[in-house]
Amino acid sequence: MDTPITAAPAREQMVVGVRFMPVGKVYHFDATGYADLRKGDWVIVSTARGRQMGEIASFGLPRHGEADGPFKPIERLATNRDLAIRHYWSQKEIEAMVIAREKASTLSLPIKIVKAEYTFDGSRLSFQYSAEEEKPNLGSLLDDLQRSFKARVELRLIGPRDTAKIIGGGGACGLDTRCCSMFLTEFSPISIKMAKEQGISLNPTEITGMCGRLRCCLIYEYEQYVEARKQLPKRGKEVGTPHGPGKVVDLLPLKESALVLVGEVTHVVHRNDLQPLAELQALENKAASPCGLNPGCSCKHAKKRKGQQGASGHGHAGGEHDDAAH
Numbered sequence: 001m002d003t004p005i006t007a008a009p010a011r012e013q014m015v016v017g018v019r020f021m022p023v024g025k026v027y028h029f030d031a032t033g034y035a036d037l038r039k040g041d042w043v044i045v046s047t048a049r050g051r052q053m054g055e056i057a058s059f060g061l062p063r064h065g066e067a068d069g070p071f072k073p074i075e076r077l078a079t080n081r082d083l084a085i086r087h088y089w090s091q092k093e094i095e096a097m098v099i100a101r102e103k104a105s106t107l108s109l110p111i112k113i114v115k116a117e118y119t120f121d122g123s124r125l126s127f128q129y130s131a132e133e134e135k136p137n138l139g140s141l142l143d144d145l146q147r148s149f150k151a152r153v154e155l156r157l158i159g160p161r162d163t164a165k166i167i168g169g170g171g172a173c174g175l176d177t178r179c180c181s182m183f184l185t186e187f188s189p190i191s192i193k194m195a196k197e198q199g200i201s202l203n204p205t206e207i208t209g210m211c212g213r214l215r216c217c218l219i220y221e222y223e224q225y226v227e228a229r230k231q232l233p234k235r236g237k238e239v240g241t242p243h244g245p246g247k248v249v250d251l252l253p254l255k256e257s258a259l260v261l262v263g264e265v266t267h268v269v270h271r272n273d274l275q276p277l278a279e280l281q282a283l284e285n286k287a288a289s290p291c292g293l294n295p296g297c298s299c300k301h302a303k304k305r306k307g308q309q310g311a312s313g314h315g316h317a318g319g320e321h322d323d324a325a326h
Contacts, residue, residue, distance in 0.1 A: 015071055017058035018045060023165075025185050026057050030071040042078035044120070049154075053078050053086050053120035082120060089118035096149065100127050103144050111136055114158065115166050118151065125151040130163045161187050164211035172209050179216050190214040194222045197229070199251075221254075228253035231271050240275035243267050 016037060017026035029045050031037055041056045078086075097116035104111055110132040117126045127145070138155055145153045158166075165180040180187070195207050195218055209215040229251065233239055237248045239260060246262035256271045 015059070015061050016056050016074070017060075017062075018043065018054035018074075019057040019185075020052055020054045023181060023183060023185060027054070028062050028071050030073040032073070034074060034077070037077075042083060044075045044078055044082065046072060046075060049126065050119050050124045050152075051075070051121065053082060078120075085122070086120040089120065089122040092122075093118055096125060097127070099148060100141075100145060103148075104129075104141055107140055107144075109136060109138065109141060111138070112163075114163050122151055125149050125153050126156055127153070128156045128158045128162070128166070130160065131157060160211040160213055161216075164209065169210065172215065173217070178210065180211075184216060187216065188219050190216065190218050194218040197222060198225045198253075225253045228256060231256065232258055233274060233276060238277045239269075240277050240280070241267060241269045242273055243269075245277060 012032075014031045014034070014037075015028050016031040017028050019026050027047070029043075031043075034043075037043075037056055037059075039056050039058070042053055043056065044051060044053055046052075093116045096118075097113055100113045100116060104113055111129045112131075113127055113129050115128045117128070118124070125145075142153065142155055145155075161180060164178060165184070168181040169178060170176055171178040175182075190213070192202065192207075192214070195202060195214070198218070198221065200207060200218070207214055207218065232251050232253065233248050235248050235250065239246060239248055239258075241260050241262060243260075243262045243265075246260040246267070248258045249261050249266065250259040252258065252268065255268075257268050258271070258274060260267050260269050260274075
């Protein structure tokens with residue numbers, strides 16, 4: 001008797017996050033079949049910029065809003081030889097950056113070479129630069145660089161935030177290391193509204209980072225301020241307090257409190273002790289006005305009720321008349 005052939009159970013997909021820079025964006029790859037992977041392991045993957053070596057930074061699918069596949073597979077684990085080759089080419093990057101800066105200066109180009117980066121095997125060399133002009137003509141520079149290096153050369157324009165991240169240094173707030181260089185892997189959109197919501201001075205020197213853009217830290221507590229303000233009255237609102245009625249002159253969102261002027265004295269009052277006087281007065285007026293359930297009421301509910309009662313009365317009278325006629 002022949003033994004029935006059954007299909008092998010499909011292996012569950014395992015997704016890992018790979019980082020190519022110490023504090024860089026995490027990209028996701030299919031690591032199915034590599035059950036022994038651990039954080040910190042090095043792997044070889046294929047990207048749009050060629051084969052690269054990256055470090056395992058996380059496990060699991062991307063967060064909501066990020067790419068959800070299909071994911072490119074990991075080619076293989078990095079060997080000790082791969083690591084040695086990567087170290088060799090990384091030592092060549094500063095030398096390459098110096099050469100590129102000299103050539104850009106000779107050509108009087110309005111750019112700044114910020115970083116040179118070899119792929120792990122030295123087959124590609126990428127120069128990241130910032131530019132004063134929107135689209136500078138770099139054809140001559142690219143040709144000169146291609147003749148100077150055996151690797152395939154490419155030029156990549158980066159923004160002010162990425163430039164500050166690569167250069168590093170102290171932050172505008174006084175930190176020894178800028179947030180972007182220390183732990184920020186991606187940049188979030190920042191707006192003036194975030195500074196206004198938190199009551200921060202709009203003085204450019206206080207809200208601008210070393211990159212010349214709005215500081216990344218403006219978003220750190222923004223959501224907490226928005227939620228806290230929803231529970232507090234607006235400035236200028238008349239409120240009742242344990243100290244008497246007064247006017248809100250300022251808010252302390254993270255303390256869930258408001259500064260209330262009562263007479264000539266300003267008090268810090270927690271939101272649980274604040275009473276909206278206008279709303280309370282409106283409720284009192286509504287309670288004092290006639291309603292449809294009381295005699296003499298003239299509101300729309302009372303008129304509707306009287307109309308129903310009238311219709312019911314006419315029907316009853318008509319019935320009596322019919323009985324009498326009969």
